[in-house]
Amino acid sequence: MFFVIFPALSLLATAIDLSRPSRRRQGWRVAAWVLLRYLLVFSVGLQGWAAFYGHAFRSDLVAASIGWGPSPFEFEVAIANLAFGTVGILCFWMEGSFWTAVVIAASIWLWGDAIGHIKELIVAHNHAPNNAGPALYSDLILPAALIILFIVARPASSELSAANTARSF
Numbered sequence: 001m002f003f004v005i006f007p008a009l010s011l012l013a014t015a016i017d018l019s020r021p022s023r024r025r026q027g028w029r030v031a032a033w034v035l036l037r038y039l040l041v042f043s044v045g046l047q048g049w050a051a052f053y054g055h056a057f058r059s060d061l062v063a064a065s066i067g068w069g070p071s072p073f074e075f076e077v078a079i080a081n082l083a084f085g086t087v088g089i090l091c092f093w094m095e096g097s098f099w100t101a102v103v104i105a106a107s108i109w110l111w112g113d114a115i116g117h118i119k120e121l122i123v124a125h126n127h128a129p130n131n132a133g134p135a136l137y138s139d140l141i142l143p144a145a146l147i148i149l150f151i152v153a154r155p156a157s158s159e160l161s162a163a164n165t166a167r168s169f
Contacts, residue, residue: 003134006047007142010038033153036146040091040099043142044106048085052078066135067120067128084109103150107143114139 014035017023023030054062055078060070087102117136120126129135 002047002050003138006043006050007039007138009046010035010042013038013042029153029155032149036099036149036153037091039142039146039149040088040102043088044102044146045085045088045091048081048083048088050085051081052085054078055081062130065128065130067124067126067131080109099150103146107147110139110143 014031017034017038018031023034055074059074059078063070063074084102084106087098088106091099091102114136117131117139121132121136126132
């Protein structure tokens with residue numbers, strides 16, 4: 001459920017944002033930009049904070065759901081999630097190069113996690129729900145979606161930034 005809720009919230013926020021009269025007929029690049037914004041905020045940001053909470057305060061349950069035993073490294077994973085969650089949420093207000101950095105760093109981290117899950121699947125035959133299930137799929141799909149949307153939305157980002165700058169004067 002955890003790995004479905006945040007992408008679903010991203011899609012809902014995107015639909016609401018794109019239904020505004022000011023967004024209508026702005027094109028598919030703007031739609032990609034809006035979806036990217038909400039994926040960064042919800043699926044990187046809020047999901048990162050939720051993962052922080054789980055790894056920091058429910059570490060025994062989280063580790064067991066991954067097929068691992070308790071470990072002091074859970075706290076380090078919690079802090080990494082807190083950091084990514086924070087920069088993901090900041091993407092609501094910050095754009096441009098900041099988004100570039102968040103997309104690159106989150107993609108490296110999540111694909112690295114996916115490699116770890118696959119290795120655990122093959123070497124340790126770890127079929128725990130949060131090793132071989134939704135966590136693995138999320139770690140593979142979310143970075144791909146972020147990168148594709150970033151590439152598609154990049155021209156719209158420049159146009160939207162110029163329009164926002166013009167309105168602020």
